[in-house]
Amino acid sequence: MALDARGVARRFGARWVLRGINLQVRAGEMVGLLGHNGCGKSTFMRIVATLLKASAGDCFVYGSNVKTEGDDVRHHVGFFSHVPGLYDDLTARENLAFAATMLGFPSADIDAALERVGLTHVTHERVRGFSAGMQRRLSLARLILQRPRLLLLDEPYNNLDVAGIALMNGFIRELNAAGGAAVVVLHDLVPAEGVIDRTVTIREGRVHVPTVADFTHDGASPEAVTRPAGAAGVS
Amino acid sequence: MAFRDDIRRTRAIVWKDLTTERRSKAGFSAVAALGVTILVLFGLALGPDGKALQNAAAGALWLAILFASVLAFNRSYQVELDGGALEALLLYPGSRWAIFAGKLIANLIFVMAMLVIVVTVGIVLFDVRIPAQWPSIVGIMMLGVVGIVALGTFYAAMSSRSRAREVLLPLLLYPMLIPVLLASMEATKAFLFGDLLSASGAWVQMLSLFDVIFLVATFLAFEYVIEV
Amino acid sequence: MSPAPANAFGPPKPLHAAFGWITLLFFVFTQAYAVATSPADALMGHLQKIMYVHVPSAWVEFAAFGVVLLSSLYFLWKEDERADLLAAASAEVGSVFCGLTLVQGMIWGRPTWGVWWTWDARLTSTLVLFLIFVGYLALRSFVEDPHRRGQWSAAVGIIGAINVPIVWMSVKWWRTMHQIQSNPRSLSPEYLRGLLLNLAAFTLITAWFIWRRYEAARYERAAEHVSQAAALGGYDG
Numbered sequence: 001m002a003l004d005a006r007g008v009a010r011r012f013g014a015r016w017v018l019r020g021i022n023l024q025v026r027a028g029e030m031v032g033l034l035g036h037n038g039c040g041k042s043t044f045m046r047i048v049a050t051l052l053k054a055s056a057g058d059c060f061v062y063g064s065n066v067k068t069e070g071d072d073v074r075h076h077v078g079f080f081s082h083v084p085g086l087y088d089d090l091t092a093r094e095n096l097a098f099a100a101t102m103l104g105f106p107s108a109d110i111d112a113a114l115e116r117v118g119l120t121h122v123t124h125e126r127v128r129g130f131s132a133g134m135q136r137r138l139s140l141a142r143l144i145l146q147r148p149r150l151l152l153l154d155e156p157y158n159n160l161d162v163a164g165i166a167l168m169n170g171f172i173r174e175l176n177a178a179g180g181a182a183v184v185v186l187h188d189l190v191p192a193e194g195v196i197d198r199t200v201t202i203r204e205g206r207v208h209v210p211t212v213a214d215f216t217h218d219g220a221s222p223e224a225v226t227r228p229a230g231a232a233g234v235s
Numbered sequence: 236m237a238f239r240d241d242i243r244r245t246r247a248i249v250w251k252d253l254t255t256e257r258r259s260k261a262g263f264s265a266v267a268a269l270g271v272t273i274l275v276l277f278g279l280a281l282g283p284d285g286k287a288l289q290n291a292a293a294g295a296l297w298l299a300i301l302f303a304s305v306l307a308f309n310r311s312y313q314v315e316l317d318g319g320a321l322e323a324l325l326l327y328p329g330s331r332w333a334i335f336a337g338k339l340i341a342n343l344i345f346v347m348a349m350l351v352i353v354v355t356v357g358i359v360l361f362d363v364r365i366p367a368q369w370p371s372i373v374g375i376m377m378l379g380v381v382g383i384v385a386l387g388t389f390y391a392a393m394s395s396r397s398r399a400r401e402v403l404l405p406l407l408l409y410p411m412l413i414p415v416l417l418a419s420m421e422a423t424k425a426f427l428f429g430d431l432l433s434a435s436g437a438w439v440q441m442l443s444l445f446d447v448i449f450l451v452a453t454f455l456a457f458e459y460v461i462e463v
Numbered sequence: 464m465s466p467a468p469a470n471a472f473g474p475p476k477p478l479h480a481a482f483g484w485i486t487l488l489f490f491v492f493t494q495a496y497a498v499a500t501s502p503a504d505a506l507m508g509h510l511q512k513i514m515y516v517h518v519p520s521a522w523v524e525f526a527a528f529g530v531v532l533l534s535s536l537y538f539l540w541k542e543d544e545r546a547d548l549l550a551a552a553s554a555e556v557g558s559v560f561c562g563l564t565l566v567q568g569m570i571w572g573r574p575t576w577g578v579w580w581t582w583d584a585r586l587t588s589t590l591v592l593f594l595i596f597v598g599y600l601a602l603r604s605f606v607e608d609p610h611r612r613g614q615w616s617a618a619v620g621i622i623g624a625i626n627v628p629i630v631w632m633s634v635k636w637w638r639t640m641h642q643i644q645s646n647p648r649s650l651s652p653e654y655l656r657g658l659l660l661n662l663a664a665f666t667l668i669t670a671w672f673i674w675r676r677y678e679a680a681r682y683e684r685a686a687e688h689v690s691q692a693a694a695l696g697g698y699d700g
Contacts, residue, residue, distance in 0.1 A: 013608075014690060049326060050325075050326075051322060051325060051326065053610055070462070071330075074326060074327065074328040075328045077326070079326050081319065081322060082319075083318055083319025083322060084319065085318065085320050085322055085324075085326075086318055086320065086323075087255055087314065087318070087320055088255075088317065088318060089254070089255040089258040089259055090251065090254060090255060094251075094254070098247050098250075098251050099323075101243055101246075101247040102244055102247060102324070102329070103327055103328065104328060104329065106243060126258075142323075386622075389622075393606075393615050393618075393619075397605045397606050398605045398606075399605050402601075403598075403601060403602060403605055406597070406598045406601055407598040407599075407601075407602060407619065409594075410591050410594035410595045410598060411598075411622070411623065411626055413591050413630055413633065413634075414626070414629045414630055414632070414633035417634070417636075417637045418633060421636075421637060434636075437636060438636070441629070441632065441633060444629070445629055448625060448629070449625075449626075452621070452622050452625060453622070456539075456618040456621065456622065459539055459614045459615075459617070460614060460615055460618050
């Protein structure tokens with residue numbers, strides 16, 4: 001099992017953002033995570049990535065507990081988050097060289113990764129001048145160096161152009177072919193067409209089990225689905 | 236080998252911190268300028284009397300170094316907070332102490348470089364006669380800076396990520412550093428004026444003891460403060 | 464963080480109140496006894512009697528910070544949030560007694576030395592200790608997340624407590640270099656009995672304060688656990 005979340009809950013102050021997420025992802029499975037803005041998708045991803053501790057519940061990545069065996073989990077997990085996590089005053093190549101050393105692969109092929117994401121022309125330029133899309137590509141190059149067994153992508157297509165989306169999907173498929181798993185937070189299913197095996201919706205801090213009411217509305221995007229009147233849970 | 240990987244990580248962080256610091260030149264010059272400004276203010280407060288200035292030189296120097304270095308500690312984590320780099324840093328595998336060691340060494344180099352400037356200006360402003368045992372004073376400065384930087388790097392890991400960080404870091408740090416300040420000031424004074432050798436020896440011992448205790452304690456405790 | 468059983472919390476037990484009242488009565492008795500039985504001091508006259516509050520305050524302040532150290536270590540070891548609450552309660556009570564010690568020292572110093580403050584080794588190191596724990600309490604108030612607050616304040620509490628003997632040593636050496644320090648004379652038995660009784664009374668009062676403060680913190684935490692149960696109640700996993 002690549003990911004096994006059991007009753008993962010998290011509060012910020014008095015507000016419970018996650019109220020018990022149960023989610024199992026097998027190795028080789030690609031899961032799309034849907035839900036309204038602020039429903040706790042990113043919080044869940046951060047808990048799996050060991051960046052945040054769950055207030056209750058347990059979570060395992062390839063059998064390692066994210067709470068107590070963080071270092072083992074970090075060897076498996078690659079997290080692509082909203083923030084680029086790059087140093088503005090280092091060049092593209094320096095950023096990747098730093099990442100490679102930190103990941104424990106000091107001899108990784110940095111130039112190949114840069115070429116793959118199409119940043120060879122700015123190898124020696126500082127990240128400060130990069131557009132948002134270029135920064136996303138550089139973050140992707142870092143994931144390419146890492147080749148994680150569990151990929152956590154938080155809205156990966158943001159700021160990426162068509163070529164960038166193809167690049168991202170190519171990378172996801174490649175990891176999938178190698179037996180890796182992925183959890184992808186999406187607000188639009190279209191770019192993820194063909195890479196996602198199934199989707200899971202989070203609503204009010206729990207995994208939402210679809211009801212008939214969900215299918216009486218139009219639109220594939222979860223934001224378009226209005227809240228069914230009869231399905232009001234705990235507020 | 237895991238340990239060798241961690242050493243490599245430490246070296247990478249030192250290199251990364253110093254490179255970003257060197258490229259954003261404003262940072263170092265501003266902090267060093269602040270150190271010099273504090274010295275000038277002390278000079279004005281303690282009056283134009285040359286004898287009084289000489290007597291107060293050691294204290295003024297150490298306080299200027301302390302006040303300016305606090306800014307360096309917060310800056311050191313600011314680099315990580317911009318653009319979410321701390322998140323990426325915490326996601327890398329490996330021991331947490333490697334991160335602390337890297338930041339500590341980078342801050343040490345930063346503060347030492349600032350110290351060279353501040354001390355040079357201080358010698359001129361306070362009309363300090365350089366004694367024959369000046370290498371001992373250099374040694375004391377190294378010991379004192381290690382103590383300041385160890386605790387400063389440790390507390391800044393918390394204060395930089397909390398509310399009211401500008402207040403919190405000095406509030407936590409200054410009282411903790413009183414033994415370092417007393418020992419460094421007294422030992423520096425003893426050597427400057429060729430005072431009784433016995434006392435300075437005791438102060439040097441205390442400085443070394445402080446450094447060892449708090450290096451060990453902060454290395455052990457860092458994992459608990461960085462991960463949450 | 465394990466949810467505490469709901470029946471662990473309830474209205475204050477009569478035993479607590481009884482302990483509080485008995486402690487208070489004992490304290491009044493020991494004060495009266497000490498003041499009544501001790502003769503006027505040859506040098507200080509009746510000013511000496513401040514000793515019966517001053518020395519016990521200093522003692523319980525150190526004891527309270529000892530509790531902070533131990534419970535912080537225990538918290539990092541077991542992640543038991545009760546240890547964190549106990550550390551917070553002890554730090555608050557300890558800081559109050561630390562402040563009291565300083566004020567009493569000044570009240571005694573004014574007629575004795577003619578100044579409110581002197582850079583005496585004991586006064587100075589008590590002041591530094593006070594500042595260290597003001598920092599500790601400030602950190603607690605600036606951090607909202609309970610887990611983060613627990614870990615951070617435990618680290619700061621332990622490192623602060625380690626520093627106490629070093630601060631004391633450094634301030635003492637700093638003083639002795641400038642001026643010979645006056646040593647306290649050995650106490651004659653008629654003073655000692657009153658002092659020991661008051662040490663016991665202060666220890667009990669401090670224990671009671673910490674206990675009450677700790678209980679209040681646990682009630683707050685229990686309320687949070689109730690909200691947790693309500694929030695998580697619906698899921699079937």
